Amino acid sequence: MMMTDALEAVLVREAKIRATNSLFIFWDLLYPLGYLLVFGIGVNASLGFTSGLAGVDYNAFFLAGVLGMASFGIASNTSWSFFLDRDNGIFYEMLTYPMRRSEYLLGKVLFNELVGLVQALLTLVLAAALLHVPVRFDRLPLLIAATLVGTAGWFFFYAIFALRIRRNDAFNTVTSVFYFVFLFASSMFYPLDPLPRAFRIAALANPITWQIDVLRYATIGVGDTLSITIEAAAFVVFTAVSFAVAIHALTDTG
């Protein structure tokens, strides 16, 4: 069997499973926009918060944060499916199917890449139309790449823990801690420059900051090309390393 057959099989399986819950897909597609509308407008209007960047209001600044949060959320949800598969017993049976461990991981993320992409494009269009965010549609290819690599990178990262941790409640704790640490110690909600030095260093070492900075550059054009290139390269390395470690974790599962 060719690699594409195995990938297709995992993709079709994931799509069929997700298609059984249309409400979930609906929410998956619209929740970043919901976040932007509720949190973004709330902060923008009630606190009069500005991003600290010339000519950029909070809605425009937060758009990239919302897109990064969406990647992170999809990855976290997808990694949960390992627990679901394990609870159903199908996880171990699937590992005896004619596919490589890498195909299993890639196939699992592929469907969610599609959801992530539709979600990002929807959010982008509606942010421009409803909130008048000055979206740089000319940088759409970069946004697509950042969304795809971001979703995959975070999924592989989460997969390492989902495959190593056997208890649902333990994994739940890990994801809660990750949500708190990764999202708040990053450039998702606020610019890093005014932050205390230690906080800023932690945020700069955080891969979600790298992804969001690239997304911000792609959506509203903020950031200098050199530092964005370095951050993009760092995130690609983070994704590749996470992928390799996740495959190792999957191989070790037996």
Next chain:
Amino acid sequence: MSTPAIVVQNLVKTFDVRRRPIRAVDDLTFSVHRGSIFGLLGPNGAGKTTTLRIMTTLARPSGGSVEVFGYDVVKAPLEVRRRIGVVIQEQAADLLLSVRDNLLTFARFHGRAGPAVRTRAGEVMAQFGIEDVADRKVQDLSGGIRRRVQMAKMFMVDVPIVFLDEFSSGMDAILKRSVMDMLRAQAASGRTIVLTTQILTEAEELCDDILIINHGRRVAHGSLPALKQLVGRLHEVTITFDRVPDALPAIVAGYAAERVTVQHNTVQLQLRDEEPRVLELVLALARHGRIQHLEIAGASLEDVFVQLTQQPEAQR
């Protein structure tokens, strides 16, 4: 003679339990012939499932080698997976998918899709009596039906080897009988079946070749008659009398009876003796009481199993 379907050589698997290495499989060597039904038996914790997990590429061996159709499970796991179907011990099904989609998805993983596969799914569902629930999600069905779905998948593709780990758990007697018939037919058509089971009558009925292991080591290997030879001339004699003879204890005392039980008018004896001696005992008893019913059987696989797994290694 064709090459074996599976060749296991000096297989070792160790686990670290609280920093102490435990040998779950300890220098195991055996082979499985193509088209045979091979039973891997042993008490709980003997290493059966670990051995099965290594043969099916779910676990990596710590030492030794396993080849499935000539492919090494470590060096060429994908080639091995292309040739195997596995029913694991736990119930395994995609709960959010329908029964039909479970079968079609499994087939797709084996590179099979299209109208012919849908037709095949219909046939298999009819064989397993699950066609009425074809479009219902598996999560809404009983454990027994889920097990049927799990087994039915193995009949969707023509992989040459099927591994079954405690395949009959959760099956009612009628389904079990039907599946056993199907397995025999599969083996007759050249498919190799490897199974583990705790239900020894199943192994006795199905298996051409049996390997008994304990503490990860080989205890005995061979056909059922060959294994029975290992425990000597053991006979199970069941006699129902009009009235149990008063002289029973005195008569039986002259024979090598390992167990004597009397329940109402029925006497059960386990004798380790030559056949003429067994018949002699029956005749002696018949002189003291009227026999209504008589059964004489050789040792069961259970007798063999218990004796071989409980006796010290030095005596085997």
